[in-house]
Amino acid sequence: xPFSFFRNHSQQQIEDLLLAHxxxxxxxxxxxxxxxxxxxxxxxxxxEGLLLLAERISSVxxxxxxxxxxxxxxxxxxxxxGLPEDLGxxxxxxxxxPRTQLAAASIGxxxxxxxxxxxxxxxxxxxxxxxxxxxxxx
Amino acid sequence: xSEPANxxxxxxxxxxxxxxxxxxxxxxxxxxxxxxxxxxxxxxxxYYRTGNHHDAEDLTSRVFYxxxxxxxxxxDRGVPFSAWLYRIAHNLVANWHRDRGRKKxxxxxxxxxxxxxxxxxxxxxxxxxxxxxxxxxxxxLPEDRQQLLLLKFVERLSNAExxxxxxxxxxxxxSLYHRTLLSLRTIxxxxxxxxxxxxxxxxxxx
Numbered sequence: 001x002p003f004s005f006f007r008n009h010s011q012q013q014i015e016d017l018l019l020a021h022x023x024x025x026x027x028x029x030x031x032x033x034x035x036x037x038x039x040x041x042x043x044x045x046x047x048e049g050l051l052l053l054a055e056r057i058s059s060v061x062x063x064x065x066x067x068x069x070x071x072x073x074x075x076x077x078x079x080x081x082g083l084p085e086d087l088g089x090x091x092x093x094x095x096x097x098p099r100t101q102l103a104a105a106s107i108g109x110x111x112x113x114x115x116x117x118x119x120x121x122x123x124x125x126x127x128x129x130x131x132x133x134x135x136x137x138x
Numbered sequence: 139x140s141e142p143a144n145x146x147x148x149x150x151x152x153x154x155x156x157x158x159x160x161x162x163x164x165x166x167x168x169x170x171x172x173x174x175x176x177x178x179x180x181x182x183x184x185y186y187r188t189g190n191h192h193d194a195e196d197l198t199s200r201v202f203y204x205x206x207x208x209x210x211x212x213x214d215r216g217v218p219f220s221a222w223l224y225r226i227a228h229n230l231v232a233n234w235h236r237d238r239g240r241k242k243x244x245x246x247x248x249x250x251x252x253x254x255x256x257x258x259x260x261x262x263x264x265x266x267x268x269x270x271x272x273x274x275x276x277x278x279l280p281e282d283r284q285q286l287l288l289l290k291f292v293e294r295l296s297n298a299e300x301x302x303x304x305x306x307x308x309x310x311x312x313s314l315y316h317r318t319l320l321s322l323r324t325i326x327x328x329x330x331x332x333x334x335x336x337x338x339x340x341x342x343x344x
Contacts, residue, residue: 015312019297022315026294050319057322060272061291066181070195075173078202079166099237 013039014047021051025058155219162209169209173202176220180227182292187231187284189277197234201227221303228285228303275325283318286311 017039024030032051036042148161150171161168180201185194204226212222276287282304289300297308304311 015316018319019312019315022290023297026290049323050316053319053323053326056268056272057276057287058291060269061186061276061287063178063292064182064185066178066191066195066198070198071177074177074199074202075170077199078173078206079170081203081206099233 010041010046013042014050017042017047018050018054022054022058025054030055156214159209159212159214159219163212169206172205172219176223177202179220179293180223183224183227183288184231186288186292188234193234197227197230200230204230217302218299221299224289224303232281271329272326275322275329278325279318279321283314283321286314286318290315 017035020035020038021030021032024035036044148165148168150158150161150168153161153168153171155172155175158168158172162172177198181194181198184197184201185191188194188197201223205223212219276284279287285304286300289295289303295303297311301308301311306314
């Protein structure tokens with residue numbers, strides 16, 4: 001049989017063992033001896049370091065609890081926010097990302113400035129005409 | 139808003155997610171039950187991805203507001219409802235990182251106080267510095283690898299569930315987990331190598 005077959009088979013076994021070990025760690029039921037018995041073709045040196053690392057990860061990544069105040073407050077807010085069609089404009093806007101809010105504010109600001117500029121043009125033109133008239137009379 | 143007549147007939151706590159989702163399209167109480175089931179899981183996920191409680195609270199609330207806003211369009215494609223929520227959380231966290239342009243380190247003092255598993259002997263032997271280094275190294279991994287570790291060890295999801303959330307086969311999850319451990323080991327080794335001269339300098343008072 002080609003060497004690649006053994007290599008792939010061994011690789012497959014390592015992956016199976018590592019994930020089975022991770023499942024056991026997550027369940028809190030690790031029995032390493034029983035687990036290793038199922039993968040007889042592997043040597044301890046092939047997996048020892050990775051199994052130890054997985055145990056360290058499992059001990060560091062533990063569940064955290066949100067505060068009760070936060071959980072109950074958010075539930076209250078959600079129940080009063082209403083259904084999708086009832087979600088108001090400001091409620092939707094509040095929960096957009098800061099970048100989107102900034103972009104919306106910039107577009108809004110630019111549009112408003114444009115409208116003001118266009119609207120004020122006749123006024124400036126009128127002032128300009130009067131000034132010209134006065135100059136002509138003088 | 140919700141319909142009291144319908145609510146009286148529904149047993150929210152006994153209902154399956156798929157049923158609750160259908161009800162939640164015009165019943166806020168049903169959405170409230172879904173919220174109760176998943177708020178802690180989503181919070182955990184976001185907390186480890188952001189590194190602090192303040193942003194975790196902010197992003198968790200955004201996840202549920204977004205879910206509430208889009209639940210009317212939700213269609214059951216055989217993927218668990220939780221997978222949909224995790225995807226929303228994943229996208230919001232990705233945007234959050236993009237907006238900030240940096241990745242924060244989990245504040246260890248908070249983490250240790252709230253999450254130390256006292257029954258795990260490894261937790262006792264592992265020093266604070268080692269834990270901090272390991273968490274920092276996990277946060278150096280690519281997003282999908284961090285996600286895999288969180289879904290496996292914090293959320294304790296099955297490989298099928300993780301596959302549904304990450305849109306990969308179970309076989310792909312298996313390979314990804316192996317590669318994740320290998321790259322994490324490399325990162326830790328590099329850090330160890332970098333810190334050795336520093337330690338030696340400190341030891342000899344240089």
